[in-house]
Amino acid sequence: MVTEKMIKKLIQKNGQRKVTLTLPTEKVGDKRQQNPIRFKNLLTHASGQLVERGMREDEAAAYLQPAKELLGQPLFWSSMEHGMVVYLAPDYFEVFKIPYEIREMVYVNQHFRITPLLPMISTNGSFCVLAISQENVRLLRCTRTNVTNITPEEIPVTISGWLDETPQPHIQFHTGTEGDGAMFFGHGASEEDRKEILQQYFRDVEKGITAAMKRINDPLVLAGLKTNISLYKKVNNYGRILENAIERNPDDLTDAQVRDHGWEHIRDYFLKDLYQSVDVYRESPSERISSDPSEIITSTIMGKSAAIFIKKDHIRWGKYDDANHKVLYRNEPGSDDVDLMNWLSIKGLETGSNVYILSPDEMPDQSEVAALFRF
Numbered sequence: 001m002v003t004e005k006m007i008k009k010l011i012q013k014n015g016q017r018k019v020t021l022t023l024p025t026e027k028v029g030d031k032r033q034q035n036p037i038r039f040k041n042l043l044t045h046a047s048g049q050l051v052e053r054g055m056r057e058d059e060a061a062a063y064l065q066p067a068k069e070l071l072g073q074p075l076f077w078s079s080m081e082h083g084m085v086v087y088l089a090p091d092y093f094e095v096f097k098i099p100y101e102i103r104e105m106v107y108v109n110q111h112f113r114i115t116p117l118l119p120m121i122s123t124n125g126s127f128c129v130l131a132i133s134q135e136n137v138r139l140l141r142c143t144r145t146n147v148t149n150i151t152p153e154e155i156p157v158t159i160s161g162w163l164d165e166t167p168q169p170h171i172q173f174h175t176g177t178e179g180d181g182a183m184f185f186g187h188g189a190s191e192e193d194r195k196e197i198l199q200q201y202f203r204d205v206e207k208g209i210t211a212a213m214k215r216i217n218d219p220l221v222l223a224g225l226k227t228n229i230s231l232y233k234k235v236n237n238y239g240r241i242l243e244n245a246i247e248r249n250p251d252d253l254t255d256a257q258v259r260d261h262g263w264e265h266i267r268d269y270f271l272k273d274l275y276q277s278v279d280v281y282r283e284s285p286s287e288r289i290s291s292d293p294s295e296i297i298t299s300t301i302m303g304k305s306a307a308i309f310i311k312k313d314h315i316r317w318g319k320y321d322d323a324n325h326k327v328l329y330r331n332e333p334g335s336d337d338v339d340l341m342n343w344l345s346i347k348g349l350e351t352g353s354n355v356y357i358l359s360p361d362e363m364p365d366q367s368e369v370a371a372l373f374r375f
Contacts, residue, residue, distance in 0.1 A: 002096060002098075002117050002120035002121060002125070003121065004121050004349075006117075007114050007117055007118065007121070007349070008349060010087060010094075010112045010114055010117075011111065011112070011114065011346050011349065011350065013087075013089050013092055013112065014089065014090065015089035015090045015092070015110075016110055017050060017053055017055070017063070017089075017108055017109075017110075018087070018088070018089045018108070018109060018110065018111060018112050019046050019050070019063075019064070019086075019087070019088040019089070019106070019107070019108050020085065020086070020087055020105075020106075020107040020108075020112050020113035020116075021039075021042050021043070021046060021067065021085070021086040021088075021105075021106055021107075022083065022084075022085050022086075022102045022103065022104060022105045022107075022113070022116050023035070023038060023039055023042060023083065023084050023085075023086075023102075023104055024082065024083050024101050024102055024103070024104060025080040025081065025082060025083055025084055025097075026080065027080050027081065027082065027148075032077070032080065035077055035080060036070075036071050036077050038104070039067075039070070039071065039084075040071055042104070042106055043064055043067060043068060045106045046060075046064055046067075046106045046108065047060045047061065047064060049106060049108040050063060050064075050108060052335065053108060053335070063088065064088065066088065066093035067086050067088055067093065070095070079097075080097060081097040081098055081099045082098065082099055082100050082101050082102075082146070083097070083098045083099075083100060083101055083102040083116070084096065084097050084098065085098060085102070085116045085117060087112050089112075096117060098116070098117070098119075098120065099125075099126040099141070099143050099146065100119060100143050100145075100146070102116050102313070103313050107339065107342075109338055111338075111342075111343070111346060113339060113342045114342060114345055114346060115310070115339070115341060115342045115345055115357060118310075118345060118355060118356070118357040119312060119357045125143070125270075126141055126142065126143050126216075126218050127141075127142055127143075127218050127219045127220070127221065127262060127263075127266045127270075128140060128141050128142065128150075128213065128216070128218045128219070128220045128221070128262075129142060129220070129221045129222075129223050129246070129258050129259065129261075129262035130209060130220055130221070130222050130223065130232075131223045131224060131250035131251075131253075131258055132202070132222055132223065132224030132225075132228040132229055132232050132250070133224060133228065133249070133250055133251050134158065134159040134160075134198070134201075134228070135158055135159075135160075135251055136157060136158065136250070136251050137151065137155065137156070137157040137158070137205055138151050138157075138250070138255070138258070139151045139152070139209055139212060139213075140255055140258055140259060140262075141216070141218065142259040142262055142263070144263050146259075147255045147256055147258070147259040149255060150212065152208040152209065152211070152212050154208050155204070155205050155207075155208035155209065156201065156204055156205060159197075159198065159201045162201050162204065163197075163201075166204075195227070195231060198228070198231055199231045199234060199235060202228075202231050202232045202235055203235040205232075206232065206235045206236055206237065209238070210236070210237050210238045213238045213240070214238065217240065218240070219240045219241075219242060219266065219269075219270065220238060220240055220241045220242065221241075221242050221245065221246060221262040221265050221266065222241065222242070222245040222246065223245065223246035223248070223250045223253075223258055223261065223262065224245070224246070224247070224248075224249070224250055225247070225248070225249055226247050229245045229247065242265055242266075242269055244265055244268075244269070245265075246258070246261045246262065246265065248261075273354065274354075274356050277306075277307040277309075277354060277356070277372060278309070278362070278364060280307075280372060281307070281309070281364045281370065281372045282364060284372060287373075288372065288373050288375075289364075289370065289371065289372055289373065290370065290371050290373070291364070291365050291367035291368075291369065291370045291371075293316060293327065293340070293344075293368070293369050294326075294327040295371075296308065296344065296369055296370070296371040297320060297327050297340065297343075297344050297347075298325055298327070299371065299373060300344060300347050300348050300351060300353060300371070301320070301325075301347055301351070303351045303352070303374075304373050304374055304375065305348055305351070305353040305371045305372070305373060305374070306353060306354070306371075306372050306373060306374045307353060307354045307355075307356065307371065307372040308344065308345070308348045308353050308354070308355045308356070308369070308370075308371045309356050309358055309363060309364055309367075309369065309370045309371070310341050310344070310345065310355070310356070310357050310358070310368075310369050311357075311358060311359075311360055311363050311367070311368045311369065312357050312358065312359055312360075314341055314368045314369065315339050315340075315341055315342075316329060316339070316340040316341055317329065317330040317331070317332065317333040317337050317338070317339065317340065318330050318337055318338070318340050319336060319337050319338055319340075320340075320343070327340065341369065344369070353371075
C-alpha cells in the first residue's frame with residue numbers, strides 16, 4: 001500500500017539522474033502480452049535520455065539493468081493492475097502496481113515523478129468490500145470507478161455448499177445435538193445453534209479472506225445484514241477493517257453498486273481532510289485561493305499553501321527561476337525543464353501542504369491546478 005510516508009522517502013532519495021517509468025497495463029486478455037513489449041520500449045527511451053544527460057551507453061544499460069530483469073520474469077507479468085510505476089536511482093529500484101490508469105512516460109531528472117502515486121492517498125486509491133452473505137460471499141477490490149471480483153477460489157461462498165462439504169465432526173452445535181448439519185441448520189434449530197453454525201462458516205470464510213487481504217493491505221469495508229456482519233467481526237483477524245459497515249443485503253446489489261456504497265464509507269473515513277479542504281476552498285475569499293499556476297508555485301515555495309489540488313495526468317513543462325521568483329513555461333521540455341505539476345507536488349509536501357490529485361469533475365472551479373492558502 002502506498003502511503004504519504006513512502007512518497008516522502010522517494011522525494012528524499014539521492015541521485016542526479018533519477019528515472020521514473022510509468023506504463024498503463026492490461027490486466028486480462030490477449031493484450032496482456034503487450035505489457036512487457038511496451039515496457040521494453042520504455043527502457044529504450046530511458047537509455048536514450050540517460051545518454052543525452054552524459055552517460056555512456058554501457059553505463060546507461062547497467063543503470064537500467066534491475067528494470068530490464070523484469071522482462072525475464074513471466075510471473076511478474078502474469079499478475080498486473082491497470083498501471084505500473086518503476087523508480088530507479090543509484091542503489092535503488094522499486095516497482096508499484098497501481099489500480100488505475102496512468103499515462104505512458106519516461107521521466108529522467110534530479111527528482112522522481114511522484115504524481116502517479118499521489119492518487120493512492122487521495123481519491124483513486126484501492127479499497128476492498130467483502131459482501132458477507134449466506135448465499136454469495138464476494139470479495140471485491142475497488143477504486144472509485146473500477147471493481148474487480150478477487151474472491152479467493154478456496155473459500156466457501158455459500159453456507160449450503162459449506163455444509164455439504166464440511167465433515168460433520170467439525171460442525172459443533174451449541175446444544176450438542178448430533179445429526180446432518182444442513183438439515184439441522186435449516187429445520188428445527190434454535191436461533192443460538194443457527195448463529196453458532198453460521199459463525200463457524202464465517203470462520204472458514206475469514207481464513208481465506210484475511211490471507212488475501214494481508215497480501216494487498218487495502219482497507220476493508222463489510223457489506224451485509226447486521227447479524228452476519230456482527231458474526232464476521234467476531235472471527236475477523238484483519239487489522240484494516242472499517243468499523244462502519246454497509247448494513248444491507250449485498251445479494252440484492254451488483255458489484256458496481258457494492259463498490260459505490262463502499263466508496264461512500266471510504267470517502268467519509270479516509271478522505272475527510274480532502275473533502276473538507278475542497279469545501280473550505282469553495283467558501284474562502286478570493287485572496288485565500290488561486291487557480292493561477294504561477295501564483296500557486298511561488299506561494300508554495302514561500303510556505304503559503306495549505307492544500308494543493310492538481311488535475312489527474314495534468315503536466316506543465318518548464319522551470320522555476322529562483323533569482324527572479326518567476327515560473328518559465330515550455331511547450332516541449334528542454335534538458336533542464338521539469339514537470340512543474342510534479343515539482344509543485346514535491347515542494348508542497350516539503351513545505352507541509354496537503355497535495356491531492358483529483359479527477360476533472362472534482363477540481364475546484366474546474367481548474368487544472370488550485371490551491372488554498374494559509375494566509
